[in-house]
Amino acid sequence: MDNGRENNADREMGLQDEVIKKLEDKEELSVERIFENKEVPSWRKQLTTRAFAVSFVLSVMFCFIVMKLNLTTGIIPSLNVSAGLLGFFFVKTWTKVLEKSGMLKQPFTRQENTVIQTCVVASSGIAFSGGFGSYLFGMSERVAKQSAEAKYGLDYKNPAIGWMISFLFVVSFLGLFSVLPLRKIMIIDFKLTYPSGTATAYLINSFHTPEGAKLAKKQVRELGKFFSFSFVWGFFQWFFTAGDDCGFSNFPTFGLKAYKYKFFFDFSATYVGVGMICPHIINVSLLVGGILSWGILWPLIETRKGDWYSADLDPHSLQGLQGYKVFISIAMILGDGLYNFFKVLRQTLAGLFYKFQRRNANMQIPVVEDSSRVRKSLSYDDQRRAQLFLKDQIPTWFAIGGYFALAAVSTATLPLIFHHLKWYYIIVIYIFAPTLAFCNAFGCGLTDWSLASTYGKLAIFTIGAWAGASHGGVLAGLAACGVMMNIVSTASDLMQDFKTGYLTMASPYSMFVSQVVGTAMGCVISPCVFWIFYKAFPDLGLPTSAYPAPFATVYYNMAKLGVEGFSALPKDCLKLCYGFFAASIVINLIRDALGKKRSWFIPLPMAMAIPFYLGSYFAIDMCVGSLILFVWQKINRAKADAFGPAVASGLICGDGIWTLPSSILALVGVKPPICMKFLSRATNTKVDKYLGS
Template sequence: MRAKHLTIRAILTGILLGALLTPCNIYSGLKIGWSFNISIVALLIAAGFWALLDRLRLGSALVAGEGNIAQTTASSSANIISGGLVAPIPALAMLTGANPPPGQLIVWVFAVSFLGIWVAWYLRNSLILCSGLPFPTGRATAETLLEIFDKGREAALKLRVLLASGLLAGGMKWLDTGWTPLPRPGFGFHLPALGQVAGLGTLSAKNLTFTLDPSLMLAGFGAIIGFRAGISLLLGGILSWGILGPLGLYQGFVSPGDADPNAIWFASMIEWLLWPGVAIMVGSALAKFVLHALSSRRRGASRVQSEETKSARPMRLAGLILASGMVVAAQIGFFGIHWLVATLAVPIAFALAMVASRVVGETGIPPIGAIGKISQLSTGVAAPGQMTANLIAANVAGGAAGQSADLLNDFKAGQAIGAPPAFQVVAQIFGILTGSLVGSLVYLRLIPDPAGMLITEEWPAPAVATWKVVAETLSQGLASVPPSALWAVGIGGLLGIAVSAIEHRRGPAWLPSMPALGLAMVIPASLSITMFFGSLVAKLLERWNPSLAQRFLIAAASGLIAGESLTGVARALLGMVG
């Protein structure tokens, strides 16, 4: 009997979970610029739900193939933020003064994500079958998938841990923002060693974003990304907000905010600090791509014959042509972009999606922000002075890269159980359809006034800040970039390249994670501190009880993220209704 994979209940389960969890990534993306891969969360919930129905004799438990389809659908839905909802779209709205109409936004986000699906199917043979890249997220999902359907009791325990931690984080978030007037801790102590800065009085730690954020969601992120990334975030926060920021304020190339010890100067200081941060991420990503490509060529990677039939190849070609046509037509029709610039965006997106997918395959970290900046620079050359074209063409690259990386992780998980890749492509299409609809509507409800709400303490939106500033700068030509920023870009890029080269030769031991270090420069230091503490707690748990950590750490951390994100979205929506 052939194993079940693409069933109606698997697709519907994935759609419902995607609709539930997509708002979490919209919320966290606008808060900290990061998204959460919900593959394992969706897998645990789907398996637990159908196992419960089986126990109550109201249905039958899922099989492994159905679980893979359900998590593929849900993860692609939640990953819809790579289609622009937390970066280029809000950045464009801040520049133009208004969000796109709902229907236009839904179609646009679907189109750029749809392109990524066909790019991933083309890359599957080279990156998974031939290169055999680890794809850490996909491998973790595969291990969870095999474990759940081998050990039903273990899956039930993990699901209880996930739900308990979700209720804890959701309850804390609700109390913090809802029923009680609890102030968010902000220890803005003075730094007398800095003295007077530009006549603004004594500089406080709170001015520099060094506060304590009691967010269990951020702690959950820290637990998942690991101690190396966590301590890299802490180092990056100290380097940028504790050293470069005050130095820039003293020298005058970093802009201060309000002359108030309790004011947070994130919005003004980020306009300079994003340059070294983005340069570090871009330099690191490109260096890793080039070094891995050279290593693969020297090794002479063996060719692996794909198990797909020849009949699937015309389907892939037709899908890629259709997706490319949709993206070009949407750029021209919705945003008035010249047809030549719109067409050039497609091959640039394909190339950069390959870069992002290889980096994800090696490290598990999707460099979507860095990919967007590279695309912005490319479009800046092709269409100088055109901010809309700059953001939208780069949106094509970011959306394609994000969905390509997500599907390749799903392909890696499906490979472990022999899932037909065509079935996973179908699941991914249902997922992005769900995510485009739900994600767009949630974004429009959360952020009805991007210009007034974003790049603030409530909604830091670091990705929006970086895309917006780059577009504004390139609209005036490279000559408008301050000399201090150009030096920061050069030094940051060289640092990212050098550390990545050393890591490639000698391994990551005792070296900071460059993507995390760069990210810390474009988010408030308070977020980096909390994520560091989350990674530290996870590291101590792994040392104290490795077995317990291996069994329940991911489930507990995922629950913290899902619980606080969902509650934050609910509170924001209720506040608008009220």
């Protein structure tokens, strides 16, 4: 569940599986025959001004949403459906007005809809891979000071608009070129599934049929209704947050004792919506992790105060209880990440071996084995799609030349931004990056899991250890993480988009251009959005903040652990870390041994690890969302499946967008008028006596 898009909240979405299954049945009726009489526009006509205008507006909206999620819990659900749906709604409304006035020159097509979705997801994806809630903010003095003093001084680099935008521009485009020559092999030869890209394509195709357009209108109406409710609810809550621990977000739902250990419902529309999108097992796993840590483990460790750690330590010192919270969660994250890395690597190598065997057995493309597969491979839809996909060829020399040119610029520029990141570290990263980007893109095509931050963690430990603690190894490791993470993340995103474009008959040219434009938008929008949060909330990144940025602390301490070793851990913490690391692997082994159908009751270690640091309040919100969807499905499953994602997206978007005006109010010094705080009866009596005197 590490900071978002590779997590199970994003990757094990039952919604996608259901959408793909239902629409694959319709595929037998031939989707392309429905659009047979509609001309496929040239790639230039797919890249319209209105598409990029709508993409820019949606990119700003989605960057605020992703940034808020990044800086609160790091759980980021898939927003592809929301992007496709809102893009369809805005442009459809635009074209309808122009059509009535007789000024419409070009109708709205599914290819243009795909361009918008690709551009928005590429842009908001930078808010994740840019590391604003992880490695990039983890470099800051604010996060570094939360750790115990380093042996070789405190290494940090505070955020600034200039260097953040420069950094993203020199590292975010290499991933697009690293796997570009392999698009035909991945999409046509190997016929990789890319479930997220496939589900998005089927939805976009359905939007542009008469029946699908009617449903899309109703979905947008529901999204708008809950968007408005969520936004107004966020505005209403703001009035009661005039001080620390004030407002509905600090409501002691289960009593003050439970509140002390982070068990309460904080009335967050965002996480109720996220809970509706995430599978039930994710939400339950989060709650189990919260109960295990804040309900059992931390109260037990607190009894060892004065023995395992000093009773005089600051509550947020990593040499005290806070250290157990951070490092045990790191152990579980690393155990789960390492297990899934080798699992996906094994599947990738096995898949490659199988695909190459089939290809060698029959050099005809698409590769086939029997008559039923022949019929499927030579279907009308496959023929039309493959013909267009292969028509607009992107030259191999362009991809290779682009990669080397960008790598040269990056190698020369990055040491100027991060003095501890030497040019030879960067060259080594760029030598291995294309191979790792291919592994990530191929594994994502098979499993829908992008292991971007797992590859980033490998860079943290290898480059950090190579640099050494006395030579800025912490900053070098975090910067290397950013370089690697951006490459492998954008590579898998590009292949997802190529799969979407293949199924919607969008040109590879338009897909690549929209990805480049979206990435460029993200390189500017994301740092600006983060800067608003950074300036508006002076306590950003602190454990007591509304925006604690938990993964920033986790990443910094991973880098510190990599260069300083286990001496950074408090007493007996290492033994507990070993135990939870092993438990994470064992739980995964049990899940895989039982199979998908029988492992629904086994919690996910990565999901369990997040509340270890943050508490269970957001898990309770997500379980409420999960319960709402569960009851809805029992009452009317068809309606819940059709409108559940739209309702959830509305809740997430409305509350997420409220952060923009709330940030502006904070920047200009406008403070809420009321502090709603909850006290125990004894404390309240003391306050009354004090005020009475």
